[in-house]
Each structure stands twice: as C-alpha cells, then as structure tokens.
Amino acid sequence: MSVNLDSKLIAPCGINCGTCVAFFGYTMNGKKRRHPCSGCWSRERPCAFIKKKCKKLASKQIHYCFECTDFPCQTLKSLDKRYIEKYGLSLIGNLKHIQKNGINEFLKYEQERWKCPNCSGVVCVHNKKCYTCGFTR
C-alpha cells in the first residue's frame, strides 16, 4: 500500500492528519475507535486542539495558522511544546516549512518522513507504528 497524501490532510496547526493515531482508527491509549477520524479538514466538528479555541479558524478566515497575525499564538505554542516533548515533532516547524516552500514541497517531505521502511505504508506520529504491517520505528 503506497502513501496517498493529500493537502486536505494537513491541519491548520501543521499536523499531518494522515499520521495521526485517530486517522488510523485508534485512540491515544491504543483502543479501537468507533470511527476513524477523517482528518481536521474533512470533518465539520472543530479540531480538538486549536480550532475550537480560535475564532479565525472556526470561521474559516485563515487556512493555516501561519496566515494569522498572531502566529504563533499561545495556544499553538503550548501544543507545539507538547508535540516536541512527546513526539519529537514541531508543529510550528511544519508550518514554517509550508510557509517557506509551499504545500506541495511539504507533502513530498512528509511522504518520505513517515514512510514505513518495511512496507512503504505510513508510520504513525504518535506511537511510531505502521498500521499496515505492524512495524515500529
């Protein structure tokens, strides 16, 4: 199974929804969810982290957080800090990458970054596991 990464899978906060544990159909503590999450853009319900705290995102005034005059805001900074500590990933870093090189370059970068060395599936950002073949990095 090859990676089919779409710009719709890149959330406003810079996370790649395609690598999220919820997207694979699981919760953070490994339980199976009733429905896999289809990603921040394709579902109408506000993102659990940023969107519900941000009027500009909720009213679709901006697409990515870096388009905001307050970028990076306190909400994003605390989420970024948590991601760096827990998952070794900077969301602000992702956003700056998109801002600088464009979304298509970022998608290419992400495709390589999360490619499973075993089956070319996608490795999950949260638990470093490939849900296609079970490989853990």
Ligand SMILES: [Zn+2]
């Ligand atoms: Zn794999």
